[in-house]
Amino acid sequence: MDLNEAITGRRAVREYTTESLDELTVTQLIHAAMEAPSAKNVQPWTFTVLRNQKLLDQISEVSKALVLKTITPPLHFDQLQSYLQDPKFHIFYHAPVLILISANADGSEVIEDCALAAQNLMLAAFAAGLGSCWIGLAQNFLNSAEGKKLLGVPEGWVSVAPIIVGHPKSPAAPVPRKKPEILLID
Template sequence: MLEEIMIRRSIRSYINKNVEEDKITQILKAGMQAPSSKNSCPWEFVVVDNKYLLEKLSATHHRAKHINGAPMCIVIVGNSNKFKKAGKWIQDLGACTQNILLEVVNQGLAACWVGVFPKLKRVDYVRQVLDLPKELVPYAIIPIGYSLEENEFVDKYDESKVHRNKYNK
C-alpha cells in the first residue's frame, strides 16, 4: 500500500473505457474499512454511471467539469442519522475518501477528489441532482476511470513543515 500512497495524485482525464464492477466493489470495500468515531460508519455511496447525471454533476462548481469525462463517479454522502458526535462525521468521511482514492490507484485507475461539503450551495445542488433524502449529506464526488496519464511519484516531503519538540514546552 505504501506505493499507492506515494504515487497517488489527482488525475482529471479519462479514456472511454468502463470500470469493471469488481473494481468498483473493491473500491467501495476500501472506503468502508475507514476508521470512524464510535464506529458509526456514517458513510453511504451513490455510484453514478449515467452520462446525463455525470454531466449534471460536472456543473457542481467550476473545478468539477472533468466529472463529465469520467465513465463513472462515486458520490460520498454522510447519513446524518449516524452522526454520533458533532463534526466527527467530517473526519470519518475524509478517511473514507482517502481510502477510496488509494484503492483506485491500487486498481490501476485514476481519480480526483471533488469537494462538495461544506459549501451549502454545492451540497444542495448535488442533493437535488441525485434526488437525495435530507438525511444524506453530499460530502465529495470522486470521478473514476482509466487514464492515459500515469500516477507517478512526486516528492512532496518538506522538512520545514516538521517541528520536533518545538511547541511542547
C-alpha cells in the same frame, strides 16, 4: 501493491479513457473505503454511484456556474475563473464513474470519517491500476437542496467526497510536496 508505493504513487488523475468500470471493481473500492476507521465505529457513510454521463454533464455545468458565483480573489482566482468560464471544462473530466461519499448520520466527526473512507478508496483505486480524483468543485451543488433532490439524497446527509474513478489515459505527473513542518516539543 506495497502500501508505501500506493501512498507515494497515487495522483489526482484528470484524463481518462472511455473504458467503463465494472460493478465488481466499484464494489471492491467501496469495501476498501469501508475499512476506514470511524469515530465510535459509527461508519456514517453512504456511497452513491453515478455512471449516467448526461447527469454528470448536468452536475458539471450547474456546479461550474455555482462556484463561479461564489469564488473570490485571491487564491488561484484567475486560473479557476478561466477554467469555470471555459465551456469545454468538465469538472468530472469525463470519468466513467463518480462515487459520492455522503455522511448519513449526525455527529461531530462524520466528516472526518468520510474523508478517511475517501482516502482508502483512492488508494485502493490506484492499487487496482485506476485513477481517481476528489472533485471539491461539485460539493456546493451536491450539498444544495437542489443537488440532493437530483440524486435522491436525503436533505440531512452531507455530501463529503465526490470522487471520480476511471482508467487513466496516461500516468499523472508527480506533484511536489512542501518540506515537512515538524514542531518538536521537549
